[in-house]
Structures are given as C-alpha cells and as structure tokens.
Amino acid sequence: MSMEEIKSRFVNEIKLRAYDDKYIDKNEEREILQIAIQLGVSVDSARMALVQVCDEHSYIMENAILKMIKDQVEVASGNDGKVDQKEFDLIFQNIRKAMQGKKNDREIKKMIITVMEDTGNNKVKTGWFSNWYSSLKQDLGMA
Numbered sequence: 001m002s003m004e005e006i007k008s009r010f011v012n013e014i015k016l017r018a019y020d021d022k023y024i025d026k027n028e029e030r031e032i033l034q035i036a037i038q039l040g041v042s043v044d045s046a047r048m049a050l051v052q053v054c055d056e057h058s059y060i061m062e063n064a065i066l067k068m069i070k071d072q073v074e075v076a077s078g079n080d081g082k083v084d085q086k087e088f089d090l091i092f093q094n095i096r097k098a099m100q101g102k103k104n105d106r107e108i109k110k111m112i113i114t115v116m117e118d119t120g121n122n123k124v125k126t127g128w129f130s131n132w133y134s135s136l137k138q139d140l141g142m143a
Contacts, residue, residue: 006039010046011053018059023102024050025062060102069095069115077121084125085132088112110140 013035017028024032029050036046054061072094076087083091095108103111113136116122124133137143 006041007049009039010036010041010049014050014053014059015057018054018057021102022058022100023060023062024054029061029063058100060099065095065098066111066115068098069112070119073112073116073119073121077123080125082123082125083116083121083133088124088133088136106140109136110142113137113140113142 010032013032014024017032018024032050033043033046036049037043041049051061051064053059054064069091072091073083076083076091091112092105092108095112096105099108113122122133124131126132134143
C-alpha cells in the first residue's frame, strides 16, 4: 500500500465513524488509531492526522473536549482551590458552545462533573444552607 492509499483509507475510517453524528468518542478514536497502527502509521502521526481531519470536517473529538474541561476546571479552582457555581456555569456554557449540539445539557454537565471528580478538582464553594454541587450530582443521578 502506498502512503497515499494509507492516508486515503485512514481518512475514510475517520469519516465512517463520524459521518452520522460528527463526533468522535474515545472508543472510536481508539479504533481509528488501532487501524492506523495496523497500516504501519505511528500513533503520533495518526493522532495528528485525526485532529487535522476533524478540523477540516468540523468533527468534534471527545478527548479534545475533555482536555478543554480539565483546563477550565483547573483555572476555575486555581485561585482558591474551589469551583463556585458561577465558574461551573461558565465552564458549562463554554463546553456547550464547543460541543455544537452533539451532546445535550445533561450529558455535558455529567462530563464536567466526571472530569472534576477524576482530577480531584471537586472541591466547591457552597452556601450556608445549600450545596449546589451535591444537588446537581443528585439531579443527574451521580450521587
């Protein structure tokens, strides 16, 4: 297989997985990278090509969104080690915009909470008599 044929096959594999929803989740990304390795392409080259194809075709990559969430949560908790409700809402709005309608509000909030829990940035500012974070987790069925 020539380099051009490998590149064409790789692009087709990406398009096949993102065609219906224009969204590449972690499992689809792993499958795409495995195919690239089978074709003799390095993981780094395959990942760069995946990002390039996604940019060209306006596909959303879940890993890019998760990194964006992680970065924003770290910034929000950076000054005092806690995320307040306004900061959470700002992160939510930013991610919602980046998702371009690929996930609903409930799924986006779950993603943010999961990243907060996984990174240990789940300390939040609460009111005297209420805890917005606990309430949100309970509403989402994550408590």
